[in-house]
Amino acid sequence: MSTLNLEQLTDDFPLVKQLIALEEVCWFNPNSTTLAEGLPYVGLDQTDIRDASDRLKRFAPYLMKAFPETAVSNGIIESDIVAIPEMQRALAAHYGTEITGRLLLKKDSHLPISGSIKARGGIYEVLTHAEQLAMDAGLLTSSDDYSKLFSDDFRDFFKQYSIAVGSTGNLGMSIGIMSAKLGFSVSVHMSADAREWKKRKLRSHGVTVVEYAQDYGIAVAQGRKEAEQDPNCFFIDDENSKTLFLGYSVAGERVKQQFNELGITVDAEHPLFVYLPCGVGGGPGGVAFGLKMAFGDHVHCIFAEPTHSPCMLLGVHTGLHDGIAVQDIGIDNVTAADGLAVGRASGFVGRAMERLLDGYYTISDERMYRHLGELNQYENIQLEPSALAGMPGPVWVTNAQAYRERFQLDAQTMNNATHLIWATGGGMVPDEEMAAYLAQSQD
Numbered sequence: 001m002s003t004l005n006l007e008q009l010t011d012d013f014p015l016v017k018q019l020i021a022l023e024e025v026c027w028f029n030p031n032s033t034t035l036a037e038g039l040p041y042v043g044l045d046q047t048d049i050r051d052a053s054d055r056l057k058r059f060a061p062y063l064m065k066a067f068p069e070t071a072v073s074n075g076i077i078e079s080d081i082v083a084i085p086e087m088q089r090a091l092a093a094h095y096g097t098e099i100t101g102r103l104l105l106k107k108d109s110h111l112p113i114s115g116s117i118k119a120r121g122g123i124y125e126v127l128t129h130a131e132q133l134a135m136d137a138g139l140l141t142s143s144d145d146y147s148k149l150f151s152d153d154f155r156d157f158f159k160q161y162s163i164a165v166g167s168t169g170n171l172g173m174s175i176g177i178m179s180a181k182l183g184f185s186v187s188v189h190m191s192a193d194a195r196e197w198k199k200r201k202l203r204s205h206g207v208t209v210v211e212y213a214q215d216y217g218i219a220v221a222q223g224r225k226e227a228e229q230d231p232n233c234f235f236i237d238d239e240n241s242k243t244l245f246l247g248y249s250v251a252g253e254r255v256k257q258q259f260n261e262l263g264i265t266v267d268a269e270h271p272l273f274v275y276l277p278c279g280v281g282g283g284p285g286g287v288a289f290g291l292k293m294a295f296g297d298h299v300h301c302i303f304a305e306p307t308h309s310p311c312m313l314l315g316v317h318t319g320l321h322d323g324i325a326v327q328d329i330g331i332d333n334v335t336a337a338d339g340l341a342v343g344r345a346s347g348f349v350g351r352a353m354e355r356l357l358d359g360y361y362t363i364s365d366e367r368m369y370r371h372l373g374e375l376n377q378y379e380n381i382q383l384e385p386s387a388l389a390g391m392p393g394p395v396w397v398t399n400a401q402a403y404r405e406r407f408q409l410d411a412q413t414m415n416n417a418t419h420l421i422w423a424t425g426g427g428m429v430p431d432e433e434m435a436a437y438l439a440q441s442q443d
């Protein structure tokens with residue numbers, strides 16, 4: 001690859017100058033298009049989502065047994081949607097912008113088993129791999145009751161195989177806890193920013209944690225290298241995995257079902273805006289894909305990234321995708337937002353989804369902390385900093401005149417809008433860590 005000419009790049013894309021200055025910026029992609037036009041570029045379709053959804057249903061009886069906390073939802077790993085009207089008022093006051101329509105929170109922060117959005121993709125990929133191994137060995141068919149996997153025989157079977165993954169923390173938690181429960185030997189390669197408590201928790205589940213002094217990209221590369229040396233080791237590739245992506249995408253039909261139960265309509269007169277914190281892109285990309293397939297063109301998906309790690313905005317805006325990292329433009333990729341400290345976006349997700357995503361914005365760590373404190377104060381909901389990245393989304397949309405005109409989102413339509421903030425993590429943060437987050441939010 002040729003070396004980057006930064007002067008040329010900032011001439012071509014003046015927004016990059018603002019990224020370098022660590023300003024909070026928002027960019028609505030002028031090339032976003034309809035589902036019909038954008039879908040062929042994804043390379044996946046409704047059949048793939050159905051397949052993932054069915055697989056999760058097959059595993060539900062197993063999950064109920066292995067993780068009794070999932071019994072209330074019959075072994076389906078899903079989170080609540082709640083209204084946050086007080087937070088809506090606080091945001092409007094803080095930004096000096098009226099936010100019309102309703103503001104809802106999707107609490108993936110409180111998903112069972114691992115307390116983050118990674119309980120969708122990460123767990124799904126481990127289950128997919130386990131099913132394949134068991135079927136290939138003639139031990140399982142798709143019509144079996146999968147609760148039989150919760151046995152010493154199956155644990156002994158899976159023990160012959162290992163799983164490896166690189167992570168900033170939450171993916172490691174999902175994959176580590178799920179793999180260890182099935183019986184796999186599992187190693188999680190953790191980047192320097194990963195929290196101590198996450199490493200401790202994983203070790204308590206019998207997971208091997210390998211620590212790196214470098215960032216996520218290095219942890220992934222090392223994990224991949226180690227896995228290549230062992231033919232019985234399966235490497236979960238957060239940067240490129242379609243399986244992970246499909247695990248996330250099942251969220252779309254689940255949200256649709258929840259909206260039906262809540263009596264929430266989504267159509268041209270009642271648009272839905274969803275604000276998704278983005279790290280490497282698989283989680284928000286997969287969820288956005290599922291939402292598009294469930295709601296069509298009336299759902300508008302917007303990604304949020306830290307000002308210190310705007311890898312997806314940078315990749316999509318410049319068209320360079322995974323050919324550029326934030327470090328290439330002098331940004332340090334250092335943020336308190338676990339899960340979002342990613343310097344180089346997934347090439348697969350950026351290319352597959354760019355036509356189906358309306359916009360991207362950045363948010364400072366200070367602002368995430370501020371909203372963390374406000375959500376605790378006004379709604380008594382506790383999240384980790386990254387999960388607050390979606391909060392300013394409705395403000396950016398409200399103030400984006402050109403964008404709203406393009407999609408005929410006039411004031412009347414915005415009165416009927418639903419804004420869904422995707423809260424991606426925090427449910428398992430220990431009390432003393434949460435106390436430290438809350439103290440920081442007061443600074």
Ligand SMILES: *Cc1c(COP(=O)(O)O)cnc(C)c1O
Nearest residue numbers: 170279280281282283339424425
């Ligand atoms: C991983 C993660 C994200 C983003 O997911 P990506 O697939 O990395 O884009 C957002 N929030 C939290 C808390 C996460 O752990």
